[in-house]
Every structure is written in C-alpha cells, then in structure tokens.
Amino acid sequence: MLLGPSLAISAVLFTLGVAGVLFRRNAIVIFMCVELMLNAVNLTFVALAQGLGVAGQVFVFFVMAVAAAEAAVGLAIILAVYRHKQSVSLQNMNLLKDG
Amino acid sequence: MTGTAVDLIWLAPALALLGFVLNGAVAFLRPTGGAKTLVSIIGVGVLLGAFAVSVAVFSAFAGLHPEAPVVFRYWSWIPVGTLQVDFAFQVDQLATVMLLVVTGVGSLIHLFSVGYMREDPGYARYFAYLNLFVFFMLVLVLGANFPVMFVGWEGVGLCSYLLIGFWFSEHVNADAGRKAFIMNRIGDFGFMVAMFMIFWSTGSLDFVTVFSHAPTALVAGGTTVTAITLFLFLGCTGKSAQIPLYTWLPDAMAGPTPVSALIHAATMVTAGVYLVARCNLLFALAPISGAVVAGVGALTALFAATIALKQWDIKRVLAYSTISQLGYMFVAVGTGAITAGIFHLATHAFFKALLFLGSGSVIFALHRAYHATHAHEDAQDMRNMGGLRRYMPWTTALMWIATLAIAGIPPFSGFFSKDEILTAAFARGSAQPVWLVFWALGLVAALLTAFYMTRLMLYTFHGPNRTGEKEQTHLHEAPWIMTGPLLVLGLLSAAGGLLNVPELYHGNAWLHHWLEPVEQPSAALRPDAHLSQGTEWMLVGIAVAVAVTGMVGAWRLLKPEGLVPAGRAPAERGLERMLRNKWYVDEIYDALIVRPLVWLSREVLWKKIDQRIVDGGAVNGAARGARALGWANRWFQTGQVSVYVAAFVVGVLLILWRAMS
Numbered sequence: 001m002l003l004g005p006s007l008a009i010s011a012v013l014f015t016l017g018v019a020g021v022l023f024r025r026n027a028i029v030i031f032m033c034v035e036l037m038l039n040a041v042n043l044t045f046v047a048l049a050q051g052l053g054v055a056g057q058v059f060v061f062f063v064m065a066v067a068a069a070e071a072a073v074g075l076a077i078i079l080a081v082y083r084h085k086q087s088v089s090l091q092n093m094n095l096l097k098d099g
Numbered sequence: 100m101t102g103t104a105v106d107l108i109w110l111a112p113a114l115a116l117l118g119f120v121l122n123g124a125v126a127f128l129r130p131t132g133g134a135k136t137l138v139s140i141i142g143v144g145v146l147l148g149a150f151a152v153s154v155a156v157f158s159a160f161a162g163l164h165p166e167a168p169v170v171f172r173y174w175s176w177i178p179v180g181t182l183q184v185d186f187a188f189q190v191d192q193l194a195t196v197m198l199l200v201v202t203g204v205g206s207l208i209h210l211f212s213v214g215y216m217r218e219d220p221g222y223a224r225y226f227a228y229l230n231l232f233v234f235f236m237l238v239l240v241l242g243a244n245f246p247v248m249f250v251g252w253e254g255v256g257l258c259s260y261l262l263i264g265f266w267f268s269e270h271v272n273a274d275a276g277r278k279a280f281i282m283n284r285i286g287d288f289g290f291m292v293a294m295f296m297i298f299w300s301t302g303s304l305d306f307v308t309v310f311s312h313a314p315t316a317l318v319a320g321g322t323t324v325t326a327i328t329l330f331l332f333l334g335c336t337g338k339s340a341q342i343p344l345y346t347w348l349p350d351a352m353a354g355p356t357p358v359s360a361l362i363h364a365a366t367m368v369t370a371g372v373y374l375v376a377r378c379n380l381l382f383a384l385a386p387i388s389g390a391v392v393a394g395v396g397a398l399t400a401l402f403a404a405t406i407a408l409k410q411w412d413i414k415r416v417l418a419y420s421t422i423s424q425l426g427y428m429f430v431a432v433g434t435g436a437i438t439a440g441i442f443h444l445a446t447h448a449f450f451k452a453l454l455f456l457g458s459g460s461v462i463f464a465l466h467r468a469y470h471a472t473h474a475h476e477d478a479q480d481m482r483n484m485g486g487l488r489r490y491m492p493w494t495t496a497l498m499w500i501a502t503l504a505i506a507g508i509p510p511f512s513g514f515f516s517k518d519e520i521l522t523a524a525f526a527r528g529s530a531q532p533v534w535l536v537f538w539a540l541g542l543v544a545a546l547l548t549a550f551y552m553t554r555l556m557l558y559t560f561h562g563p564n565r566t567g568e569k570e571q572t573h574l575h576e577a578p579w580i581m582t583g584p585l586l587v588l589g590l591l592s593a594a595g596g597l598l599n600v601p602e603l604y605h606g607n608a609w610l611h612h613w614l615e616p617v618e619q620p621s622a623a624l625r626p627d628a629h630l631s632q633g634t635e636w637m638l639v640g641i642a643v644a645v646a647v648t649g650m651v652g653a654w655r656l657l658k659p660e661g662l663v664p665a666g667r668a669p670a671e672r673g674l675e676r677m678l679r680n681k682w683y684v685d686e687i688y689d690a691l692i693v694r695p696l697v698w699l700s701r702e703v704l705w706k707k708i709d710q711r712i713v714d715g716g717a718v719n720g721a722a723r724g725a726r727a728l729g730w731a732n733r734w735f736q737t738g739q740v741s742v743y744v745a746a747f748v749v750g751v752l753l754i755l756w757r758a759m760s
Contacts, residue, residue, distance in 0.1 A: 021744050094738030 006047035013040035027078050027088040031071075038067050104159035105169055108190055111149040111156070111202065112237040118145030118230035126223035135222055142226030143209045146233060150202040157195045166616050168194075168307060170243050177246065184304055189243035193617045196441060196610070197240040197373055204365045204448050205233050207584035211456050212357040214581035215463060225265060225355065232258035236366050240373065244305040245294045248374075252290065252338065255367045256283045262362060263354040275353035282347040286337015293330035296323065310380045310620065319384045319624065328381050328388035331374060332395075339371030340422050341399045341429060346685055348422055352414040356459030359414060364421045364455050365448035372425065372444050375432040376617070382433070383621035389433050390533060393524065396429025397540035402682070404547035408554070409678035411665065412479045413458045416555050420505065421451055423544055427520050430537055435625045436523035437618045438599065438611045443516035445610075446595045450504040450513055453588035457498040460577040460585070461487060461559060468566060468573035476567070480665040481555065486564035490574040493582050495560045497589040502556050504592045506549035507646040512595030517545065518642050519601065525638055526628035542645055549649025554657055562659025603635050 013036055020033030042060045049056030082088050121141045125134050160169070168191035177184035209229060216225050232255060239251025256279075264276030298304055300323050301312045317324040335341065340348035351363050362368070375382060375392060382389050400423045407419035424447050431440030464487070465478040476483050488495040504511035507518065521541050528535035564571055576582065600606020630638075662668075671679050680686075 018748055022741055022748065025741075090740050093740070 003047055003050065007044060010040045010043040010047065013037075013043065025089045025091055027081070027090055027093075030090065031074050031078065034074075035067060035071070038063055101159075101163060101169055103163065104155040105163070105190055106171070107152055108156050108171065108188055108241065109173070111152040111198065112234050112241065114145040114148045114152070115230050115234035115237060118142055119227050119234060122223050122227035122230055126221070126227050129223075135217070138223045138226050139213045142230060143206070143213060145230060146202060146206040146209045149233065149237070150199075150206045153195075153198040153202045156190065157199055160190055160192075160195055165191075167191075168243075170305075170307060172243075181302060182298065182304070184244060184246050186247060187243035187305075188241040188247075189306060190241070191617060192614050193373070193376060193437075193441065194240055196445065196613070198237070200445050200448050201233065201236050201240060201366050204452050204588075205236075205361060207587055208357050208361040208365070208452060208456065211360075211459065211581050211584045212355075214578050215357055215459055216355060219355075221265065225262075228258055228261050228265070229358070229361070232262070232362060232367070236370075239370055243307070245297065245309075246304055248377075249290060249294065252334075252370060253287065255362070255370065256280065256287070256338070259283075259351070259362050259367055262358040263351045265354050265358065272353040275347075275350040279347040279351050282344050283337045286334045286344055289330040289333025289337070293327050293334065296327045296330065300324075300327070306377065313380055313384060314620075317381075317384055320386055324381060325385040325387050328378070328385045329391065331378060331381070332371075332388060332392055335371030335374055335392075335429070336395065337371075338374075339368050339425050339429070341371070341395055341425065342402060345399065345403065345422050346688060349415050349418040349681070352412070352418050356414065356455060356462060359418070360452045360455030360459065363418065364451040368421065368425060369428065369444045369448070372428040372432055372440055375429070376437045376441055379432065379435065379437050379618065379621045380624075383435060383624040389435065390531070391433070393430045393433030393534065393537050396426040396431075396433055397524075397537040397544075398426070399423065400426030400430065400544040401540045401547070404544045404551065406678055406681050407551040408547060409671070409675055411481050411668075411679075412477075413461065413481050413484070413555065413559060414455070414479055416481075416551060417451070417454050417458060420454075420548065420551065421447075423548060424451065424505070426544070427517060427541060430524055430541055431520040434520075434523045434527050434534065434537075435621065436520065437621075438614050439516065439519040439523050441614060442599045442610050443513075443520055445598060446504065446512035446516040446592070449588055449591040449595045450501040450511075453497060453501040453585060453592050454505070456581070456585055456588065457494050457501065458559075460491065460494045460581055463577050463581070464491060464574050465566060465570075467575075468570040471573040472567070472569045474567065474570065477665050481558040482662050482665040482668055483566055484559045484564075485562045485566070485659055485662065486560070487574065488560040489564075490571075491560075491576045493576055494585065497585045498560070499556060500589045501592050502552045504595075506552055506650055507545055507642055508650070509643060510596060512592055512598075514643070514646075515596035515599060515601070518639055519599070521545070521642055522630065522635060522638050523628075525634075526630045527626070529630075530626040530628055542641070545642065546645045546649045549646045550653045553650045553653035557653065557657055557659050558662065562662070565662060565664045567664075603632065603639070 017033045017035075017037030017040060020036065021030050024030055024033065042063055045056040045060050045063070078088055081093065085092055118141055122138055125138055125141075163169075168189045170187055170189045172185045172187040174186050175183070176186040209226075212225070212229065216222055219225060235251045235254025235258060237251070239248055239255060242248035242251055260276045260280040263279050264273045267273045267276070294304065297309055301309050301316045303309055303312065313324075317327075337344045348363060348368065352359055354363075382392065403419045403422035403426065407416050407423065410416045410419060424443070428440045428443050428447070431437070431443060461484065462478050465483065469476050469478055500511065504513035507514045509515075521538055524534050524538040524541060528538055564574075566574065599608055599610035601608055601611075670676070677683070
C-alpha cells in the first residue's frame with residue numbers, strides 16, 4: 001500500500017530539510033526547514049501506522065502540537081532578534097564566540 | 100574493693116572534674132554580676148572536698164597496713180588483643196603522699212587565688228582551668244598503669260599551657276604557653292617510646308604486673324631496661340624542667356602567680372620525680388640510667404642556681420630556684436633514695452608554694468600601688484621593691500621562714516630533706532665514686548641557693564624603698580584571704596621536717612617507714628651503702644656550714660642601698676651579664692635548633708616543596724592543563740549555528756552507520 005513511495009518521499013523531504021538548515025542563512029527559512037523535517041517524520045509515522053497499529057497516528061498529533069508550540073516560541077525569538085539587530089541572518093549571530 | 104574509705108578514692112578526681120564543669124559553664128555563660136562568689140565557693144569547695152577525701156583515704160589506707168597496692172578497676176579502656184588497658188586507679192603509700200600534697204597545697208593556693216584574681220575579668224575561666232588541672236594531676240598520681248598516668252601527664256601539660264597563656268591578649272604570654280607545650284612534647288615522645296618498649300618487653304602496662312615481671316623479663320643492666328629508663332627520664336626532663344628541656348619553666352612565669360605556685364613549683368613539675376619514684380624498680384635494674392638521672396639532676400641544680408644569682412624578676416629567681424630544687428629531687432631518686440626525693444618533693448611543695456604566693460602578695464601590692472598612681476613600672480622587678488618589710492610584715496616574716504627552709508637551716512623543713520639527699524649521694528659515693536661528684540655539685544648548689552634566696556629577701560624586703568615616692572602610700576599588706584594560706588604554708592615549711600626526722604636525731608623516720616613497701620623491691624638491687632654516725636654528723640655539719648656561709652655571705656656582700664630602680668639601672672658586664680642572660684641558653688637553642696628548623700620550614704618545606712611542587716606542580720599544573728585543552732578546543736567553536744548543526748548531522752550519520760553495519 002504505497003509504503004515504499006511514502007517512505008521515499010519522507011526521506012527526500014527530511015534530507016531537504018537538513019540541507020536547508022545546513023546551508024541557508026535566513027533564520028525564518030531555517031525555521032521552515034525544521035518544520036519540514038518534522039513533517040517528513042510525521043509522514044513516516046503515518047505510513048508505518050498502516051501496518052503497525054494506530055500508535056503512530058496518535059504520535060503525529062503530539063508532534064503537531066509540539067511543533068505548533070515551537071513555532072510560536074521560535075517566531076517570537078526571531079522577531080525579538082530582528083528588533084535588536086535589524087537582521088535575521090544567522091551569520092550575524094555569533095555571540096557564542098569570543099563574546 | 101576494701102570495704103573502707105579507700106573505696107571512695109574516685110571521689111577526689113571526680114570532685115575536681117565537677118568543679119571544672121560548673122566553673123566552665125559559668126565562664127561560658129558569663130552571667131552578669133554575683134557569679135564570682137559562686138565561682139569561689141565551687142572552685143575552693145571542690146578542692147577542700149578532695150582534700151577531705153584524701154585525708155579519709157590516707158587514714159583508712161594506713162589502717163589496712165597493705166604490702167601491695169590496692170587497685171580499683173573501673174572499666175576496660177583499651178582492649179586490643181594482648182594489650183588490655185583498664186581505666187584503673189591504684190592507691191599505695193606513694194600515691195597517698197602525693198594525694199595529700201596535691202590536694203592540701205592545692206586547696207591553700209585556690210584560697211589564695213580568690214584574693215589574687217578577684218579583679219580579673221577571666222575569674223571563672225581561671226578557676227575552671229585550675230580545677231581541671233587538679234583533676235588531671237590526681238589522675239596522674241592515681242593511675243594504675245602507664246596509659247592512665249599518661250592521660251594525667253598530658254592533661255596537666257594542657258592546663259599548664261592554658262594557664263601560662265591565661266592573659267593571652269599579650270603576645271609574649273601566649274608564646275610562653277606555646278614554648279612550654281612544645282618543650283613538653285619532646286619529653287612526651289620519650290615517655291611514649293618508653294611505654295611501647297615496656298609493653299614489648301613485659302607484655303603489660305599495669306604497674307603491678309610490670310614491676311612483678313620486670314626482674315625476670317629484663318636483664319639487669321641490659322640495653323633494654325637502660326633504654327626504657329632513659330626514655331622515661333627524657334619525659335621527666337620535659338615535665339620537670341631539667342637540662343636540656345628546662346627553658347620553658349622560667350618563661351612559664353608569664354602566668355598568674357598562684358599558677359606558678361601550684362603548677363610550676365608544687366605539683367606538676369614534680370610529676371617527673373614521681374614517675375622515677377614510681378618506676379624505681381626499673382631504674383634500679385639500670386644502674387647507668389640511675390647515674391644519668393642523678394648526674395643530670397646535680398648539674399641542673401648547680402646550673403639553675405647560678406642563673407638565679409643574677410635575675411631581677413622576683414618570679415624568675417624562684418623559677419630557677421625551682422629547677423634547681425627539682426635537680427636535687429632527681430639526685431635523690433637517681434641515687435635510689437626514693438624517700439629522700441619524695442620528702443624533698445613534699446617540703447619543697449610547702450616552702451616553694453609559700454615563696455611563690457609571698458611573691459604574689461608582693462606583686463599584688465606593687466601592682467595596686469602602681470595602678471593607683473597610673474605608673475607603668477615593672478611590678479615584678481626587685482629593683483623596684485626594697486624595704487617592703489615596713490609595709491608587709493606578715494609576708495616578710497613568712498617568706499623568711501621559707502627562705503630559711505630552702506637554704507637548709509635547721510630545724511626548718513628543707514634542712515632535713517636536703518640533708519637526706521646529700522647524705523644519700525655521699526653514701527652511694529663510697530661504692531661508686533662518681534656520686535661524690537654529684538654530692539659536691541649539690542653542695543655548691545646549696546651554697547648558691549642560700550645566697551640567691553638571701554639576695555631575694557634582702558632586695559625585696561630590706562634596705563630603702565625604691566618603689567617611688569607617690570607609690571609608697573599605696574603599699575599595703577595583702578587581704579587575709581591571701582595571707583591566711585601563707586600562714587598555713589609557713590607552719591608547714593617550718594615544721595614539715597617532722598614528717599621524716601632521721602634516726603640520727605632519734606626521730607622515727609615516719610616517711611621512710613611509710614614508703615618502705617614501695618621502695619623495698621628495688622633496695623635489694625642497689626649496693627648497700629651505710630655511713631657511720633660520725634660521718635653523718637660531719638655531713639650535717641658541712642651542709643649547715645655551707646648554708647650559713649651562703650646566707651651570711653649574701654648579707655655581707657650585697658648592698659641594697661646601692662640599687663637603683665629598674666628604669667635607670669645600668670647594664671651589667673662580664674660574668675654578671677652572662678648570668679643575667681641565663682648563660683645564653685635560649686639564644687643557643689635558638690641558633691642551633693629553632694632557626695635551622697624555621698629555615699628548613701621556610702626555605703625548603705614552604706618555598707620548595709609547598710610552593711613549587713604542591714602549588715606549582717599539582718594545583719597550578721592541573722589548571723594549566725585544563726586551560727591548554729580549552730585553548731586547543733576553542734578552534735572548533737566558531738559561533739556559527741550551521742557549523743554546530745553540521746557537526747550534529749555528521750554525528751547522527753556516524754551513529755546510524757555504526758548501527759546499520
């Protein structure tokens with residue numbers, strides 16, 4: 001039942017997400033890539049739930065709830081950073097180094 | 100258990116300990132007002148109680164006529180394999196004599212302290228320490244084995260330290276306390292080594308067992324018993340202030356004067372004599388040690404007497420005099436004349452306590468006089484005294500009795516005891532000539548004793564007064580609470596000789612017969628020494644002649660009129676200066692031992708081992724290593740989130756790869 005194609009799409013989406021996080025500079029784009037990775041995992045859960053029981057589907061709801069909360073906090077942080085630095089580029093955010 | 104009053108012996112130290120606890124509580128809580136009366140009642144009361152117990156024990160014990168000591172085992176203290184140490188007390192003839200001296204003289208000195216220390220803010224603390232001292236002294240005297248005795252031995256050392264540094268806010272007093280403590284530690288090392296060797300060779304530490312096994316377990320004159328006794332004597336030189344460890348005693352005069360009388364004259368410093376008397380059997384088995392004890396004693400007697408000749412501090416004269424008299428006691432116990440040693444211990448406790456308390460009265464009077472005129476003169480310097488007999492007639496008369504006693508003028512107590520020591524040394528000299536040298540040293544020391552004591556009396560009480568014009572109106576006799584104990588001690592100093600009037604004067608030699616069970620086992624091991632009556636009379640004649648020469652010589656040679664107060668006195672020259680500076684012994688010790696030790700500690704232990712190796716190598720090395728590691732790792736920390744994420748992804752991939760393959 002389309003298990004193979006589902007998992008393949010999920011893997012592609014996840015890889016895209018990772019690549020985005022690694023190579024993009026814009027914080028909002030990185031944030032969207034993180035969401036992409038979460039949803040790739042959600043797709044895996046749903047696909048596998050077909051054969052392994054509904055626990056996977058329940059898990060998806062949890063992940064979505066957490067992702068929503070994360071989105072609220074994350075966007076707020078990005079907004080605060082933008083007000084502070086007039087930029088959302090991660091290149092300008094290297095306070096961890098040397099102070 | 101004997102079913103008599105002897106069973107109550109535990110009560111004597113327990114009372115003193117109770118006094119310490121109660122007075123200590125008062126000192127700790129510091130109640131406002133009225134506590135001084137309570138402290139006086141407790142402090143003196145427990146001592147009088149202990150004295151009453153001692154008298155009861157003594158009379159009950161005398162009624163028993165026992166040949167062996169009565170031992171009370173209270174509880175098992177150190178049960179380790181074959182080492183079985185009980186907390187036990189032992190009552191025998193020697194212990195009862197010491198018991199009476201300690202509690203009797205102790206009571207009088209406690210009474211004197213009530214007057215002397217009245218104005219002191221540390222009154223309760225003082226009596227707490229004093230009671231604690233008596234407790235430990237009684238444990239020392241009554242202990243039935245070496246460890247219990249050692250507890251008392253250390254305890255009196257602790258109290259001595261606490262009381263020397265009683266006025267610890269002045270640095271020099273605290274230093275004097277530390278000096279006493281450290282010097283005593285050297286002696287204690289000897290005591291402990293001796294204990295280990297005794298256990299190793301006889302398998303026990305109980306006095307009764309050790310002394311019954313010793314003649315068979317130890318070879319007479321052998322290396323072991325000689326080493327044991329020499330180590331024991333090292334302990335004695337510390338506690339009883341003999342060459343080479345005597346230098347702490349003169350400095351110990353920094354404490355209150357009644358403390359000097361009780362601890363540093365009458366009781367604690369005689370602990371060494373008591374120890375040798377207690378172990379007289381061991382010393383009899385080691386003739387070399389006996390000679391060492393007597394020799395060191397004789398040398399100390401003479402050496403300390405020479406220093407006493409030129410001291411100006413009234414208490415320092417008495418301190419050196421104490422060292423000198425302790426030397427006599429060691430001559431006696433080293434010779435094997437235990438009775439003579441203990442006899443002199445008792446009479447010395449009487450007259451030296453009297454001298455110290457008398458000097459306390461004098462210092463008290465001068466201190467009050469200078470206090471009244473707000474002068475800052477030395478209240479202990481004899482150059483600031485003179486002519487005090489007009490102001491303090493009682494003290495003068497009583498101090499003269501003590502002086503005649505210590506100088507050895509018949510029929511005062513010191514004459515009998517000192518004469519017995521010198522006679523014993525001379526008698527031993529007929530078998531071993533080296534004792535004749537000890538006798539001669541003792542005789543010269545007797546001459547000097549008579550001289551410096553007369554000098555002290557002359558400069559303090561006679562001649563013109565040098566205290567000062569304004570101060571003279573403030574000089575008074577001490578209150579009766581202080582003069583009363585002096586009177587009793589004066590009586591004892593005058594009549595103390597009755598304890599042991601030798602058969603030469605048709606006396607009954609009571610103390611000699613009393614101590615016979617203690618002395619008997621060792622007497623057989625020593626060469627028999629008996630003098631003819633004619634020789635004994637000749638020795639008495641020589642001793643009296645020497646004493647009279649010393650006193651008359653001092654009276655004729657010294658001119659108190661020529662003295663000037665301490666503040667304007669010129670410096671001494673030549674031999675006088677050498678004696679004034681105590682033969683520079685403190686300086687020699689300083690150069691030979693203290694300064695090399697300080698140098699070793701500072702230059703090697705501190706600057707090399709501590710600073711370089713411990714601080715530099717271990718502590719700073721660890722810190723430097725951690726910093727180097729951090730320095731190497733900081734290159735990975737770019738601050739770019741994407742780099743961290745990349746590292747994280749690589750890590751996850753590696754883990755996945757490991758998990759799959």
